[in-house]
Amino acid sequence: MLQGLTSAGLGQLESGVQLIELASKYEFQCVDIDARDLVERLGRETAIELLQTRKIEIGAIGLPVEWRGSNEQFLSGLEQLPSAAAAASALGCSRCCTYILPSTDAPSAHFMALATTRLRACASILGAYGIRLGLEFVGPHHLRTQWKNPFIWTVQETLDWIDAIGEPNVGLLYDAYHWYTNEMTVADIKQLQAQQIVHVHINDAKDIPIQNVLDNDRLYPGEGIIDLPGFLQALNEIGYAGPVTQEILMPYTPTGTPEELVAKSRQAFNNVFGAAGL
Amino acid sequence: MLQGLTSAGLGQLESGVQLIELASKYEFQCVDIDARDLVERLGRETAIELLQTRKIEIGAIGLPVEWRGSNEQFLSGLEQLPSAAAAASALGCSRCCTYILPSTDAPSAHFMALATTRLRACASILGAYGIRLGLEFVGPHHLRTQWKNPFIWTVQETLDWIDAIGEPNVGLLYDAYHWYTNEMTVADIKQLQAQQIVHVHINDAKDIPIQNVLDNDRLYPGEGIIDLPGFLQALNEIGYAGPVTQEILMPYTPTGTPEELVAKSRQAFNNVFGAAGL
Amino acid sequence: MLQGLTSAGLGQLESGVQLIELASKYEFQCVDIDARDLVERLGRETAIELLQTRKIEIGAIGLPVEWRGSNEQFLSGLEQLPSAAAAASALGCSRCCTYILPSTDAPSAHFMALATTRLRACASILGAYGIRLGLEFVGPHHLRTQWKNPFIWTVQETLDWIDAIGEPNVGLLYDAYHWYTNEMTVADIKQLQAQQIVHVHINDAKDIPIQNVLDNDRLYPGEGIIDLPGFLQALNEIGYAGPVTQEILMPYTPTGTPEELVAKSRQAFNNVFGAAGL
């Protein structure tokens, strides 16, 4: 597995370049970053060289398409997707991710039909560039009733949706926080096959009743009560060998410089990977 | 357009053969019937000859797959589908239909995902036999809340679902009763293209408040208040040339012999097609 | 059916605007034109206004993706497709076309597999914008051996390929020249359904042995020996109501100003549509 960072939880980073350099300095192997932005800022050759010299891969880009809103919003994003995919592909990135909100103001069944067609179009474009699409199920209970109608939030629902989308390059983004808030176990992970998982997020949760755990109130790995060693061992056991990327969504900017926070993240990874024997 | 009959509204028919013979005698051009059952009873050659000598086509078969229940139910039906499709195809039938209940006890979004995958498998099999799959949206208001969660019932929702299913051979079963209970107009039909419609049902509704119109309480064409001449004219104008089949769901067996009821249906068709100038 | 023009056969047109204005002046209803180019030159609002005031629709755009070459070429074109589709859609155009060369230097079967995947990706993107993809089978005999290996050139092969692509929005571009060089009849057209045809080209062929008919040596409608009245009647009979667009590929620039050639085209259309009683 590749240890990685997103910008979430690292304070006010100046740029993607800073993220790459700090990730490299603290011995991470990948970052989640906007590949097209990097190419536009640095030029393609310089961006490739930066990644190579820093020994950093791009774990995943975010899907630059708003598939949850109006058709106009969707098409406007779709127009951006091929160039985003081309940039990601040029930088060696083969994953693109998006999250699923567990409730919606739209009628659930109709929205599911629309979203299936939309994500199929996205997956089809990404597939042409050799990129997989990871769908992140989102577990925190408060989001299940935040909008009018329930949508989906479990692994099984998401796998069934992946079947409905029907493109070969779609899988799960498996986030430890959503695993925990769905009250799932190590055994649940062991029932999956590695290829069903496109990407992994890691972070930790406060020791409060599970129905009170907020999506935007996460801890660094090892600081909370999620069984992250078990989570990592199970992923390793089924053969998952892709990125495991930290994503600490928080209600405020954390204290410390980005470098201090990356150093703290390094220690957090050492703790949980060490405890997992990995 | 082909004028046709289902068994619904014709009392206690003895057999499919009787339906075919009465339809022929009263100058209908098609019937909706179980093609495989007919082949099994008569043998394939005799069945073909019966249809040819009576100048009756099979408008549509029903989808012999319960896609709304458990996975076991679905697979058990799927196992029957190729032979049903082969029998239909052997008898020259190119349409297979199923209806969509507007509410469900299952979580709506998840059920939509499952049903999309299931109907795609059905459409794929039917397509191999040159058969199209028609999905019937169901409008009566009482069914929208009959089960726990709302599903879909409008034309637009159904068209969006057809996109999500993503097979080229899926379209609408357009039933005048559901058009009426969705409070749609002639202009709504004119916005469609003929190829979006696989099959048409015709019947009439009582003159009561629309929210009280019951699915299982239909009238013969021309006996109620649906604008059936407008309905037929609009279908004709967009170039729809397939079956228009009577389906009178009723809470009790209607009075009269099957032949009397077919004769009554003939008069009903003459009235509404005549009023439409068709 | 809508009578239309492409630029092929009209000499040195100054611009798309000139094509639209001449088409309008000579009572055509549509043109095949690069919608994105028009939007970029005039701005979207002005382009829409031009089309509206001239009562001209855009019949079809060309597929801006080279799907016959390397993967790099394909992806480079794919990157352009959403913006081309968005421009077409903004101008009310719902058709995009590409032609199939009947032979290839690539191994035929492998190329068919690659091209299937590539055109499916194109169709998926176009579908998001409500645009259909028309595939033009190409009949002239000399092209069947121009490259190393035979590919496909008949209607049936193209329909089977459309099935293999498997997207609901793909159909035929039916060109009278390719109908003729495939030695097809009016009866062949009558076996089709209107919705299988996305777009139609019209032009005429010299009275020489059919195996000597060159793709790039076409005549104006009515000047040659193709049964264009029968062709148009058959299309009309099956309910085809889309564009019928002139495309006169020639080995040299024709004599006359664009306006003289458009006037000549108007007379040619009057002749063949008149002879067809349309």
Place this chain on the structure above:
Amino acid sequence: MLQGLTSAGLGQLESGVQLIELASKYEFQCVDIDARDLVERLGRETAIELLQTRKIEIGAIGLPVEWRGSNEQFLSGLEQLPSAAAAASALGCSRCCTYILPSTDAPSAHFMALATTRLRACASILGAYGIRLGLEFVGPHHLRTQWKNPFIWTVQETLDWIDAIGEPNVGLLYDAYHWYTNEMTVADIKQLQAQQIVHVHINDAKDIPIQNVLDNDRLYPGEGIIDLPGFLQALNEIGYAGPVTQEILMPYTPTGTPEELVAKSRQAFNNVFGAAGL
């Protein structure tokens, strides 16, 4: 990896039951067998019990659909597929395989289009039962010209075809004999991902010029010159954990009783797996 047997190379087996019992006695973990036939002979419960007590899995069933011939042949086979899939699924089997002849009497490109649609329909049905479809590329040179037109025989062509089929449950059947006759290396295997491989066949080739190696003239593993330890190590290294099944196609019935030949196969497996350190 699971060590397995097909009946090919084991002489005149009396029945599938005998194959299962001998495989069990000689410590194989799986057999390739007709699951539906087993269910029909023994009954479902007895068949399940037999497999459980003998600790034998069914590695793969053969695809009971002739997709290479006429449409009638195809549909006739398709009608059998759901019940074959249901039987396989009931016995815990999740793989179904078919081979690709490297030449064809049909026009190559058109046949590729037809076969794509047909195998997609098969994959769709199999997918409903949780079964993957493995496509076996076939390498021997003599078969590339045995029929009129070349089709496909390389791994890359087969992977591109799998993309064209476009169903998530399709992958490779990787046979050591076809790997060898395609003159591929261990490095070629290492470029694959485990999930691209549905099933593996193992057998050996005579030490003759590669263009003379006949498909139907195979040796037991270790008796020939294929680098089977390298083959197995590479599969293991990329994480392939499915069946590796012996398939010894021969021009004559081998000498010895089935039990003697299974014992010989056990020794052959010990030799090559031992040499691979597995």
